[in-house]
Amino acid sequence: MPGPESPVSVLITCEHARNEVPPRWQPLFAGHEALLDSHRGWDPGSLDLARSLSTALSAPLLAGRVTRLLIDLNRSAGHPARFSELTRQLAPADRRRIEAEYWQPHWQAFGDFLAASAAPVVHLACHSFVPVLEGVERRADIGLLYDPRRPSERAFAAELRAAIGRCLPGLRVRMNQPYRGTANGIGQQHRRRYDGRRLITLEIEINQALVAARAWSARVEALSGAVREVLNKLGGDVRGWPFGTPSG
Numbered sequence: 001m002p003g004p005e006s007p008v009s010v011l012i013t014c015e016h017a018r019n020e021v022p023p024r025w026q027p028l029f030a031g032h033e034a035l036l037d038s039h040r041g042w043d044p045g046s047l048d049l050a051r052s053l054s055t056a057l058s059a060p061l062l063a064g065r066v067t068r069l070l071i072d073l074n075r076s077a078g079h080p081a082r083f084s085e086l087t088r089q090l091a092p093a094d095r096r097r098i099e100a101e102y103w104q105p106h107w108q109a110f111g112d113f114l115a116a117s118a119a120p121v122v123h124l125a126c127h128s129f130v131p132v133l134e135g136v137e138r139r140a141d142i143g144l145l146y147d148p149r150r151p152s153e154r155a156f157a158a159e160l161r162a163a164i165g166r167c168l169p170g171l172r173v174r175m176n177q178p179y180r181g182t183a184n185g186i187g188q189q190h191r192r193r194y195d196g197r198r199l200i201t202l203e204i205e206i207n208q209a210l211v212a213a214r215a216w217s218a219r220v221e222a223l224s225g226a227v228r229e230v231l232n233k234l235g236g237d238v239r240g241w242p243f244g245t246p247s248g
Helices: 023-029 033-037 047-057 092-116 151-167 186-191 216-232
Strands: 009-014 061-063 123-131 144-147 173-177 200-209
Touching: 009 047, 009 092, 023 033, 033 047, 047 061, 047 123, 047 216, 061 092, 092 123, 092 186, 123 186, 144 151, 151 173, 151 216, 173 186, 186 200
Parallel strands: 009 061, 009 123, 123 200, 144 173
Antiparallel strands: 144 200
16 A cells, blocks of 8 residues: 555545534534534544545555634634634634634644655545535535646546446445535645646545444445455556656
8 A cells, every 4th residue: 555665645534523512612513513513513423434534555644623613723814714604703812813723733744744745646435425515415425526627636536436436336436426526625625736647636525424333334234345346456666557647
């Protein structure tokens, strides 16, 4: 698996891993327990997948420590949705404190990893989504989110979709669903600094209906195996597939 001598470095992230609120900020969330437990508070199952991938790939994991309703680690600095309606009204000094304690360390660690890696980086972000949103059913079991303008990401996503089909036949794997792969987020922001020969960043979105099913643990293991299969295909020459593909 990718390691110190590998032609690629792998980084796993899970921005919405938990719905925890630090004691200092708990009064803000009084009466909002249902909101915290909802998809707006966190991504159930995402940390299960992230930990499985980290173990299977011997890759470091950056996981969020607080609810996204305190501050959303998958939103860039200045994005209007980085703070929720529960924290947006805080004094500027309080918002800066939250940013410094929770958002900045996550983004700094991500950037430091990319800067320190001599090899191209494959970044895999783990998320989950509700089966039905605003009365509309999401017709995907797994979504692979990437930038279609980057040939290396298109190639990687296509190979992963095929590998998932072999490991988990019958599941609906959709490209750039239920969200666009180029939406604001930690991966998208770093695409601006690194081209497709230096960075592949892909989000794996899991339907929460799978998380609630009895077969969830087995599916997580199979999905990790599919990712490992694709990474093994990189072989020993990063000038080959997919990093040798001219960047869009």
